Amino acid sequence: MVIVLLIFFFLFRSGIALFKDISLKDFLFGKNWFPVSSNPQYGILPLVAGSLLVTAGAIIISVPIGVGCAIYISQVAGPKTRTGLKIIIEFLSAIPSVVLGFLGMVVLSMLVKNAFSLSTGFTALTGSILVSLMALPTIVSIADDAINALPKEYNEASLALGATKWETIRYVLVPAASSGIIAGIMLGIGRAIGETMTVMMVTGNAAKITGNILSPARTMTATIAAEMGDTVRNGTHYNALFAVGIVLLLMSTAINIIADYVVSRSKKEAQ
């Protein structure tokens, strides 16, 4: 608890100081992030756009795969396969992000470059693919838990009525577990937005607004990690990075609270 307060306090202490130099409006709606030019501009919009682009790509990839995999693990696989799969997927979440980033740089970026014949493989898409790998374990394990938490009677009643196993999954189990699955997806999004190292290593770090997933992008997390080393303590740039941190913190807090709300509502429904 104390730590939560301390985190908020220290981020805000430095972050707020930024607004002595720059107006809140310029920060939130500025379209340019040029911290080191002779006329520095600190508009967070391109960074938010980068984060959203990479996250959206990652979620589009990982949600269908993750939910499908969760259904497979909880309903199709036998008990032994189930345990094995769960361990493998848990291991995925233990792989350090910098290792994934490294592989992304040397292997995946080449594949992306050749597949779409681009001039560079360091694109938002490359980041999305890697980040989807990091969001997957969260989505799979929470969705799997949600399906498993359903009362056995649901399954049995549906099968007794003559529905096939697939019909049961499709029309009974998945709808019943939907709020748990959504919570898993929310937390997966949280994971994706917060991912730093992989994104920093493979997305090409171009801080400009783009909707094209095949072009380089730069996220909020990567900006903080990459630029902090060049800043002067309590300088405008330093404070601006803390302000970016505040935005990140607020986003992740919002996502967590929504996910928590969805989970607790689904628990109430189950009772």
Added chain:
Amino acid sequence: MDKKKIQEKVAFSILTCTMLLVVIPIILIIGFILYKGIETINWGFITEMPRKGMKEGGIYPAIVGTVYLVLGTMAFALPLGIGSAIYLNEYAKRGRLTKLIRLAILNLAGVPSVVYGLFGLGLFVFFLGFGTSILAGSLTLACLILPVIITASEEALKSVPAEYREASLALGVTKWQTIRHVVLPYAMPGILTGAILGIGRAAGETAPILLTVAAFFLPRLPKSIFDQAMVLPYHLYIISTQVPNMPEGIQYGTALVLLGVISIFFIIATTIRIKMKVANRS
């Protein structure tokens, strides 16, 4: 075959495909690093200082730095994490405040690691004046893994049957003695699993370290906890992005060592958990 059966077959094959789409990349990742990295790994690589701008020699200081950092993180996170879990589960009254604390812990678990890095930079490095040091990094990482440890320890404490506590209290033992001698030993495996998973995570984190401990290139061992250090994940980041013409072998070798360290933590934690499940069933 009727239509429904075919439908089911198709659906299940699609589900199997999604499962394979998750599992195959994982196996490819591990296999690829193992295959490419194994030829670099030898005794010298693990025990020698890096030479010639890290392009030759070993990664010894990075390994030592990681060990120090992990030990430091454990020293702060374990007592604090287990302590708060005991308080939350055994002493705290169920009310508004505990609910708020729980929500805070949950939320803490979702905070991006780089934000922890900023926080560590603001509080430990500058405000408390520890500078970029092992101490600042350990404290930052401890904050980062606290939620993992608290949640896991709480789960473990919850799983202790109420009869154990009641029986002990009925014998006239004080509450603390009950916790110390009855509840904790029973919950220990669960607590350990959580702790090990948390520490494994700490060992692989890069972003917070980048802001609080890491030295770009430091071909000597850290002298004290106030010293900077090289650390494995950051070292991998440096040699794969910041150093031009880095020999590939060293990169893969470093990745493999890092993956190996994480695997050790992971395997220990998983083994304890599986053993525990078997023990609980009997």
